[in-house]
Amino acid sequence: MQADPPRLESVKQNIEQQIGAEIAEVVENFLVVVLETDDDRQMKERFDAIVNLPGVISANLAYYNTEDLAKNS
Amino acid sequence: MTVSRRDFIKHCAAAAAVTSLPLGLSRSTEAANAAPLTATALDASLEWGKAPCRFCGTGCGVMVGVKDGKVVSVAGDELNPVNKGLLCIKGYSLPGILYGEDRLTTPQIRNNGKLKDATWDEALDLVANKFKESVDQHGPKSVAMYGSGQWTITDGYAALKWFKGGIGSNNVEANARLCMASAVTGFITTFGADEPMGCYDDFEKADAFVLWGNNMAEMHPVLFSRLLERRRKASWVKIHDMATRRTPTTEWADVHYSMEPQSDLAIANAIARIIINTGRYDKKFINEHTVFKSGKENIGYGLEDNFNFKDAPKAMTFAEYSKYVQKYTPAHVEEISGIPAAKIKQLAEVYADKFTKVVSLWCMGMNQHNRGTWINNLVYNLHLLTGKICAPGNNPLSLTGQPSACGTVREVGTLAHRLPSDMVVMKPRHREIAANIWGVPISNINPKPGYNTVEMFRAFDRGDIKVMWTQTTNPMVSMPNLIRYREGAQKDGRFLVVSEIYPTPTTEVADVVLPAAMWVEREGMFGNTERRTQQWNKLVDPPGEAKSDAWQTIEVAKRMGYADLFKYGEQTYERELFEEYRQFTLGTGHDLGTYDQYIAARGLRWPVVDGKETPWRYTSKYDPYVTKGKKIEFYSNKKTGGKAVVWARPYEPAPEVPDNEFPFWLCTGRVLEHWHTGSMTRRVPHLHRAVPEAYVEMNAKDAADNGIQDGEKVRVKSRRGELELKVVLNGKGKPRRGSVFVPFFDEGKLINEVTLDSYCPISKEPDYKKCAVKIEKLKAI
Numbered sequence: 001m002q003a004d005p006p007r008l009e010s011v012k013q014n015i016e017q018q019i020g021a022e023i024a025e026v027v028e029n030f031l032v033v034v035l036e037t038d039d040d041r042q043m044k045e046r047f048d049a050i051v052n053l054p055g056v057i058s059a060n061l062a063y064y065n066t067e068d069l070a071k072n073s
Numbered sequence: 074m075t076v077s078r079r080d081f082i083k084h085c086a087a088a089a090a091v092t093s094l095p096l097g098l099s100r101s102t103e104a105a106n107a108a109p110l111t112a113t114a115l116d117a118s119l120e121w122g123k124a125p126c127r128f129c130g131t132g133c134g135v136m137v138g139v140k141d142g143k144v145v146s147v148a149g150d151e152l153n154p155v156n157k158g159l160l161c162i163k164g165y166s167l168p169g170i171l172y173g174e175d176r177l178t179t180p181q182i183r184n185n186g187k188l189k190d191a192t193w194d195e196a197l198d199l200v201a202n203k204f205k206e207s208v209d210q211h212g213p214k215s216v217a218m219y220g221s222g223q224w225t226i227t228d229g230y231a232a233l234k235w236f237k238g239g240i241g242s243n244n245v246e247a248n249a250r251l252c253m254a255s256a257v258t259g260f261i262t263t264f265g266a267d268e269p270m271g272c273y274d275d276f277e278k279a280d281a282f283v284l285w286g287n288n289m290a291e292m293h294p295v296l297f298s299r300l301l302e303r304r305r306k307a308s309w310v311k312i313h314d315m316a317t318r319r320t321p322t323t324e325w326a327d328v329h330y331s332m333e334p335q336s337d338l339a340i341a342n343a344i345a346r347i348i349i350n351t352g353r354y355d356k357k358f359i360n361e362h363t364v365f366k367s368g369k370e371n372i373g374y375g376l377e378d379n380f381n382f383k384d385a386p387k388a389m390t391f392a393e394y395s396k397y398v399q400k401y402t403p404a405h406v407e408e409i410s411g412i413p414a415a416k417i418k419q420l421a422e423v424y425a426d427k428f429t430k431v432v433s434l435w436c437m438g439m440n441q442h443n444r445g446t447w448i449n450n451l452v453y454n455l456h457l458l459t460g461k462i463c464a465p466g467n468n469p470l471s472l473t474g475q476p477s478a479c480g481t482v483r484e485v486g487t488l489a490h491r492l493p494s495d496m497v498v499m500k501p502r503h504r505e506i507a508a509n510i511w512g513v514p515i516s517n518i519n520p521k522p523g524y525n526t527v528e529m530f531r532a533f534d535r536g537d538i539k540v541m542w543t544q545t546t547n548p549m550v551s552m553p554n555l556i557r558y559r560e561g562a563q564k565d566g567r568f569l570v571v572s573e574i575y576p577t578p579t580t581e582v583a584d585v586v587l588p589a590a591m592w593v594e595r596e597g598m599f600g601n602t603e604r605r606t607q608q609w610n611k612l613v614d615p616p617g618e619a620k621s622d623a624w625q626t627i628e629v630a631k632r633m634g635y636a637d638l639f640k641y642g643e644q645t646y647e648r649e650l651f652e653e654y655r656q657f658t659l660g661t662g663h664d665l666g667t668y669d670q671y672i673a674a675r676g677l678r679w680p681v682v683d684g685k686e687t688p689w690r691y692t693s694k695y696d697p698y699v700t701k702g703k704k705i706e707f708y709s710n711k712k713t714g715g716k717a718v719v720w721a722r723p724y725e726p727a728p729e730v731p732d733n734e735f736p737f738w739l740c741t742g743r744v745l746e747h748w749h750t751g752s753m754t755r756r757v758p759h760l761h762r763a764v765p766e767a768y769v770e771m772n773a774k775d776a777a778d779n780g781i782q783d784g785e786k787v788r789v790k791s792r793r794g795e796l797e798l799k800v801v802l803n804g805k806g807k808p809r810r811g812s813v814f815v816p817f818f819d820e821g822k823l824i825n826e827v828t829l830d831s832y833c834p835i836s837k838e839p840d841y842k843k844c845a846v847k848i849e850k851l852k853a854i
Contacts, residue, residue: 002301024087029305034083040169044759047162057325058290058298060159063086063148065116065138066168 005029007055014053018046032062040066082116115148123150123675124609125599127170127592128163128748130222130473131155131293132601134675135164137593139612144168144593153675155273155605161294163748166757167592171613173756177573177580177588178617188586193618196585197625200542201632203568204240207540213242213519217529217538220622221545222249222475222482225597226606227650228544228622229481231639233493235626238511239635243489243498243523244538248546249475249482250526254838255440256471257483259449262384262835263457263718265710266495266662267483270690271432271468272603272678276303278466279432281423283313285337285452286438286842290322291745291805293436293472301325313420315340315412316438317740317842318770318808330420331809334738334843336410338444339724340417341451342401347421348458349395355427358460362705364713365394367721374443374728375832378531382834389721397721409724411809424455430466431456436474437742441842446835447722454719462717463692463705473602474749480600484663484679485654489529490522493657495709498522510656511638525837527553527830534561542570544622545589549578550750550820553839554793554830572622577752578820587625590615596647597621598671604678604687608671623650662690662698662709727843728831731811735791735845737775738812741824742841745805751818767819769798771848772810776802781850788849789815794826797851813848817841 003011008029015021015033020042025032033050037043051059115121119138126133134153138146147167151158180196181188191199207215218232224247236245260267276282276299289297304310314326315337323329332340348354368384375382389397403414410417423431433456439448452469453462461467473479486493496503498520508515524532530552532538541562552558562569562582571583580586594615600606623646627639641649648668658665658679666674666681677686682697691707693699699706706715731738746764747754754760769789771781781787783802788795798815808814815824829844 002298002305022083024083032087034086036079036083040757040759041762043165044162044763048763057301058294060161060295060298061149061165062158062160063146064160064165064168065082065086065146 001031001033001050001059002057003029003031004055004057011053011055015050018049020046021050116146119146120612122593122610122612124593124612125476125601125607125676126160126164127167127476129293130475130478130602131296132476132599132603132605132607132676133160133164133295134607135160135167137167137612142613144171144613150675155601155676156295159295159298162745163754166754166760169757170753171591171594173575175576175756176616176619177575177586178619179588180618181586183584188580188583193620196587197628197632200570200585201629203540204629205633207568208240208242211539213240214244214523215537215539216240216242217244217246217524217533217541219526219529219541219543219546219548220245220247220482220487222247222252222473222478223545224477224481224487224622226477226480226485226600226654227598227647228626229485229487230493230650230654231623231626232544233485233487234511234638235630235635237492237498237518238507238513239517239630239633239638241517241519243519243521244529245487245523246489246526246529247482247487248526248548248551249478250488250837251441251551251839252437252474253440253478253483254488254836255442255445255449255833258446258833258836259453259471261495262446262720263450263453264707265712268479268604269468269470269602270463270692271470272688273299274688275432275466275468275470276300278430279303280307280309280430280466281311281313281432283420283423283431283433284315284322284326285433285435286316287434287436287472288316288320288322288742289434289472290325291320292474292743294745296472297322311423313423315420317738317812318806318814320806328416328419330412330416333409333411333809334740334812335727336406336724337439337448338451338722339401339406339409340412340420341448341455342398342724343403343406343417344421344424345451345454345458346398346401347403347418348425348455349398351425353425353427354458355460359391359458362707362716363457363719364716365389365391365719365721367397370723371725372834375527375834375837376728376830378535379528380834384835394719394721401724424459424461427459431461432466433469434472436472438842440471440838441840442838443727443831443833443840443843444722444725445833445838445840447720450720450722453717457717457719463689465689470602476601477599479602479604480598480606484600489525493654494661494663496657506657510653513638527832527837527839530558530561533567534558534564536564536566539566540568540570542572543579544572544625547577547579547750547752549582550823551817551825552830553825553828553841555823555825556794572625573752574619575752575756577750578823588617588619589625590619590621594619595621598651601676605676606665606671606679607676608668610672623647727840729829729844731845735847736811737846737848739789739791739827739844739846740808740812740814740842741817741828742814744816744818747816747818749818751820755818767798767816767822767824768801769848770801770804770806770808770814772808772812773802775810776800779848779850781848786851788851789813789824789827789846790849791827791829791844791846793829796822796824796827798822813846
């Protein structure tokens with residue numbers, strides 16, 4: 001995702017406060033965020049919450065995986 | 074175990090995301106060591122295959138991960154130059170659309186009003202018999218095939234060959250008539266050939282982007298992020314957003330121009346006038362590469378059955394053209410458009426300034442337009458007058474909404490007047506070429522065009538067409554003035570066959586429903602906006618007995634006695650169909666590569682000559698078809714000696730404009746969460762929950778004037794139909810005063826019962842963006 005450079009710090013803080021969201025890497029004003037949720041509904045809600053944060057220019061998907069980890073363990 | 078698997082997946086996800094960051098960004102050494110890129114991005118325990126995304130016409134590359142025969146993972150394909158590893162939120166729903174609970178898995182035949190399971194043999198025999206009976210009794214014009222810009226290339230080619238080479242009927246159409254036909258006629262009337270000269274690489278070279286009624290941030294998000302990235306790197310770059318409502322695109326644009334619906338015709342002419350009157354046209358380019366023409370005016374709106382129109386082009390001089398545009402003064406166009414004259418001048422500067430490289434972008438706003446061909450012509454005029462065309466960073470580009478509107482409908486030619494590779498049924502030489510490739514007598518191919526889409530459904534209603542087959546499309550949601558066409562399809566003596574993946578309002582009125590295999594459940598090819606043809610292999614089995622559309626068509630054709638047209642292997646028909654179709658393209662400037670080249674590549678942009686793609690057409694630096702010694706040549710325009718046409722086209726009003734009784738413009742369109750008629754995305758639970766039903770966006774001041782609150786229910790009513798909808802004020806889209814917006818994805822709230830079936834007389838594409846409605850406040854019960 002891409003943040004407005006002057007608001008990068010506040011975007012980072014806001015994301016870190018979200019449950020199930022981890023900032024994996026920050027390169028200039030681009031952030032790589034990993035979201036983990038129990039179901040697709042939560043995923044959509046959290047994705048939208050991040051998109052709607054003040055200072056977020058755009059958010060795109062790079063990788064999506066759905067797997068029942070409990071089943072696989 | 075769970076923890077390590079979880080961490081591993083997260084690492085894959087993060088690594089995939091990092092690989093998709095814009096080139097030139099520097100990672101810290103620490104970060105690079107912590108998460109090295111390359112192949113670790115994809116989980117090696119899955120089987121991976123490449124495919125273009127199933128949704129829009131951008132053509133993003135997707136890596137599809139399969140486990141136990143099921144698609145479980147998708148990642149943006151970093152090797153694909155379209156999206157360089159990114160996908161939008163719709164891409165993330167790709168696995169979900171395959172696995173809706175109510176996938177159609179068995180052929181069904183209607184019996185005593187109810188659809189009942191049948192065998193493939195029963196269903197195919199019935200369909201073949203119905204087609205044969207109708208052709209024998211009422212002639213080839215009594216049957217029709219209505220396909221899709223989501224058809225694969227071979228789906229479309231099989232249908233075209235069967236109808237035009239076998240049955241002798243030109244009633245082959247596709248839903249791309251509803252979204253791209255004006256782009257086609259715009260390109261053909263101006264340049265003599267369909268599809269763009271430029272490509273997405275223009276985005277990294279342009280200084281300015283002008284969006285003509287195009288909500289790119291939501292409809293083409295990956296491409297829009299390329300625009301934003303260009304602006305981030307080059308601070309002088311500006312995004313100009315011209316639209317009838319504010320959208321998420323507006324939020325990131327530098328300048329917003331709020332325009333009255335239909336006024337784009339006047340705005341484009343005003344810009345041309347400023348370019349000419351300030352002497353900033355490119356005289357040399359105009360002399361060498363253009364001619365000027367005018368056409369008929371007051372050309373009607375296609376509202377009556379069997380509407381017919383033929384343009385009568387007349388040559389004109391540059392001086393005559395200059396005089397023609399003089400009435401479009403900024404002050405006059407301010408009155409028509411609502412855009413202040415000073416802002417019109419500001420926009421004109423973008424085109425007039427010779428140092429500003431400009432890319433014009435548009436989609437349905439200009440194409441679904443009762444003067445769609447004209448507005449396409451008028452925007453090309455701006456690029457031709459200034460010579461800002463056929464050069465990296467300087468081009469017009471019509472974006473497409475479906476994954477293969479270009480590759481299948483426009484290139485294969487699944488339209489009522491077309492044959493492959495821009496050929497038409499009306500020309501004897503073109504019929505001869507097609508007949509030779511198909512090995513049929515030339516007399517098999519009917520020289521008279523068939524019905525265009527709106528006329529096809531009108532003919533089905535009247536009974537002139539008796540048997541129709543639709544594939545990969547949902548006309549009982551998407552047709553304008555829908556009530557007439559739904560009732561028509563259910564009349565006695567009509568027989569409707571529908572190939573689909575899920576139950577829809579179209580399968581509800583079908584006599585036979587055939588279950589279709591989709592996307593990576595079969596092998597296929599799509600062609601995107603920028604002339605890029607992409608291939609994918611079958612990665613998973615389709616559910617139940619579902620089969621590809623091409624297979625279904627071939628099986629019915631064989632049962633009707635056309636086996637000789639389809640002598641392909643059961644396992645190899647996709648490759649064989651494509652290689653045969655490719656013969657049409659060789660040596661025409663539309664040359665496609667071999668099937669094997671597409672298996673190896675992340676798509677190739679045609680013309681593909683000696684295995685090499687062509688990013689920019691009509692320019693000698695990139696396009697091998699330009700005559701030696703010439704820098705630029707519009708070689709497809711034989712009539713003009715290789716020149717493009719600058720058209721004198723006027724502003725004319727829409728067929729139905731707001732009045733005292735129906736005081737609002739109605740504009741329809743898409744939303745980010747749903748794709749087109751929602752038949753796939755409404756099956757993805759989180760998307761359905763996010764936007765469960767259609768609504769009406771209103772301007773907050775209009776709502777206040779009418780005593781309407783946010784969230785309140787109102788009745789949206791036109792002369793044709795009405796619909797109760799919740800009002801959204803200050804949502805993602807904010808219409809300008811006097812207009813409302815309703816999305817069309819919701820089969821439970823069909824806005825197309827309200828819309829008007831007017832169309833552009835040249836392209837025959839309906840205008841879904843303009844009709845008049847009233848908004849009635851519902852009384853509390």
